[in-house]
Structure formats: structure tokens, C-alpha cells
Amino acid sequence: GELGKGLGFFNEMERNGCLPNVVSYNTLMDAYFKAGRANDAMELFNSMRDRSMEPNLITYNVIINGLCREGRMKDASDLVQEMYLKGLKPDEVTFNTLVNGYCKVGNFHQALILHGEMVKNGLSPNVVTYTSLINSMCKSGNLNRAMEFLDQMRIRWLHPNERT
Numbered sequence: 001g002e003l004g005k006g007l008g009f010f011n012e013m014e015r016n017g018c019l020p021n022v023v024s025y026n027t028l029m030d031a032y033f034k035a036g037r038a039n040d041a042m043e044l045f046n047s048m049r050d051r052s053m054e055p056n057l058i059t060y061n062v063i064i065n066g067l068c069r070e071g072r073m074k075d076a077s078d079l080v081q082e083m084y085l086k087g088l089k090p091d092e093v094t095f096n097t098l099v100n101g102y103c104k105v106g107n108f109h110q111a112l113i114l115h116g117e118m119v120k121n122g123l124s125p126n127v128v129t130y131t132s133l134i135n136s137m138c139k140s141g142n143l144n145r146a147m148e149f150l151d152q153m154r155i156r157w158l159h160p161n162e163r164t
Contacts, residue, residue, distance in 0.1 A: 022053060026062050033066030041066055057083075061093050068101030073110075076101060089121070096128045103136035111136065124156070131163050 020028075025048045032041035045063055048055060055063075060083050067076040076098060080090055095118040102111040111133060118125055130153045137146035153160060 022048075022056055022059060025053065025055075026059050029059070029066070030062045033062070033069065038066055038070050038072075054086075057088055057091060057094075060088065061091075061097065064094060065097045068097050068104075071101075071105050073098075073101055073105055073107065092118070092123050092126060092129075095123060096126070096132070099129055100132040103132045106136075106140075108136055108140060108142075125152075127153070127158050127161055130158065131161065135163075 025044060029041040029044050032038070032044065041063070045055070045059070048059075060079055064076045064079055067073075067079070080094065080098070083090055083094075095114055099111045099114050099118075102108070102114065115125060115129065115133060118129070130149050134146045134149045137143070137149065150160065
């Protein structure tokens with residue numbers, strides 16, 4: 001399929017002395033995760049670092065998203081710490097991915113902590129953030145808390161979407 005073509009192209013680039021760049025790595029890692037091949041994605045991530053190619057914010061977001069989809073929240077959180085150590089600041093995408101991941105595994109406490117951390121870091125929770133929190137509160141039967149988040153959305157002039 002498409003992953004096979006991408007991998008073939010990636011390998012051909014290397015054989016011809018055209019070294020893949022960060023975008024090439026990010027694209028292939030994302031494809032691996034989407035194909036359910038998380039271990040291959042992580043192997044590629046590690047080989048990227050072994051070649052002294054610095055992962056960027058998008059790289060980390062791709063990996064964190066893939067790990068969250070797999071429910072590997074500890075690994076995803078460890079990567080966020082690595083980002084901070086490398087001087088990279090998580091953005092809204094990073095936080096939304098983590099909030100959603102923690103909500104999906106039922107760790108609402110950690111999702112709420114991350115929501116607070118997001119605000120503390122000067123980032124604005126958006127419709128995606130609130131939708132994850134509202135949905136998880138509804139699923140856990142905490143309708144009052146879900147309504148509080150809906151009110152917070154209104155205060156921030158955010159409009160719920162069809163997923164909210």
C-alpha cells in the first residue's frame with residue numbers, strides 16, 4: 001500500500017545518497033503509527049536521533065499522538081519531559097493530544113492537570129481541548145463538571161462543534 005511506497009521511497013533516497021530530512025522522517029513515522037506499527041515508528045525515531053538529526057516540535061507531536069492512540073500515556077509523557085530538556089515547548093497540539101489521550105484511558109485527573117498546565121504555559125484551550133474534557137466527563141457520569149467546561153467555552157467565546 002501507501003506505506004510500502006513511502007518506505008521504498010525513503011530507502012531509495014538513502015541508497016542514492018540523498019539523506020532524508022526531518023519532514024521525511026515525520027511523514028514516515030506518522031504512516032507507521034496509522035498502520036498500527038508503533039514499534040517501527042519508534043525504531044525510526046530512535047534511528048533519527050542516532051544520526052544526530054534533531055527532532056522538531058512536529059516530530060514530537062507525531063510520536064506523542066501515535067503513542068496516545070496506542071494508550072501508551074507514560075511513554076508520551078516521558079517524551080514531553082524530553083522536549084522540555086531539549087528546549088522545545090509543547091504547543092496546543094501537544095497538550096490537546098495528551099488531554100485527549102488521558103481522557104480515552106480514563107485518567108481524567110491527569111487530563112485536568114494538563115488543562116491547567118496548558119493555561120499556565122500561556123496556551124489557550126480550544127474547542128478540541130474542551131470537547132475531550134466534556135466527552136470524558138459525560139462518559140464518567142460527571143455531568144456537572146461537563147457543564148462547567150461548557151460554560152468555560154462560552155466565557156472564552158468558543159462555540160461547541162458537532163463532536164462537543
